[in-house]
Amino acid sequence: MNPRDLSPADARARFRDGLVTPTAGWCDGWTQANLITVPAALAWDFLLFTQRNPQPCPVLDVLDAGTVSGPLLDGDIRTDLPLYRVYVDGDLAAETPDVTGWWREDLVSFLIGCSFTFERALGEAGVPVRHVEEGVNVPMYRTSWRCRGAGAVGGPLVVSMRPVPADQVADAVRVTGRYPSVHGAPVHVGDPRELGIADLDAPDYGDAVTVRDGEVPVFWACGVTPQAAVVESRPSLAIAHAPGYMLVTDARDDAYLVGA
Template sequence: MTPDEARARFRGGLRVPTAGLCPGWTQANLLVVPRAYAYDLLLFAQRNPRACPVLDVGDEGAVQTSIFRGDLRTDLPGYVVYENGVPVAELSDVTAFWRADLVPFLFGCSFTFEDALVRAGVPVRHLEAGSNVPMYRTGIPCRPAGALSGPLVVSMRPVPASLVAMAVRVTSRYPAVHGAPIHVGESEELGIRDLKAPDFGDPVEIRPGEVPVFWACGVTTQAAAMASGVRFAIGHAPGHMAITDARDSDYIVP
């Protein structure tokens, strides 16, 4: 499936997590904020680059960006609308909520490197299970910027102990989509109480001999919008990403 084809299906109402879709194409977190918050969000991203790697920022009022040639209001499989930091609607078309002063931000997503993990022989459990990746709010505060603050959010993939080093090596090559893990094992140190109860997405099985490996997650930006009581924002539904027209290979470093 090409990005165009996937976006057409989402526009037609298909609502699925996007992990595993359109291999080879970059997936992105969406957060759309009023222009009054745009500087704080861009600065927040600059100060928290592991969690919030900026792939692209659209112009004020734009419904496309240079790497997303669809319509940001309809072409993701799911959205969350926030008012004063509270999710007030989860839906598959946000045209009715769009306003001329909104600025769309696209941040890197770790789904982008999952194809490379699989090709390197590292199993990805939520892909095998056909479920959404588990995501957790941690006890680690992000570096604030203006009106924005909040906790680091991480995604988790269980990795066989013998393949942890390979998972680190493969994902290190993709810094623009969160890069290397921020933590391997010992989830208590991150302030995560129960791996079976993710804050976003679905739980996955951790088998004997597997280690939970944590990557910074772009949902951090939505957690900040919530924690900061942002007046208005639109995000993708966690795991239901923007599929862009940029190739994974555009973001590989040597």
């Protein structure tokens, strides 16, 4: 079984049956998404937070309260991701492959664009995608940069990092800039200390990857940013994907490509 060749429905069926794995490189050509689910009483503040911070929080869809399926998902949002995180009062309460037991009818789900969507385009342009090469989860870091708050919701920017040869950084910026709905161009290139990141070998989420001689760390806004906001804002309940364990949707990557 080559994960790249699976359809989204096949991948979701495997996850629903208990397969737990990061999803980078799965279902070639199909869009992956971040998930954040919050009580309806907080949903307006979260929607406003996403609108004020569109690069880390590009909204692909919002499901009505209690709804578990939608145009991007012919399935069940509670079971069809490989791994979820459940937060209670801002604290991580569980990491589980099925959140049916945590579900409430007042929960509103936001599907947020994911940078995995543009990785195939990076590869086609000859830009390396190191975490896929090394078979690990993408490294993600909380930064010292603040997002613009909205009502009860606020928190830091989270970024993902991919090492890029110095002479290919412009290509990486050009390629990813054509995918604004899935984070778009990098937010920072170079010294991680300017983001408040002390050690690239100690990501807050995911796994460290090799940065080779002649390569530059390149940072993209990350859809784990809403989870950092949950930790800081402390809603009574929130459900999210485990970082790197995404929802594989029924949308094609090319649907989010502009300027083709």
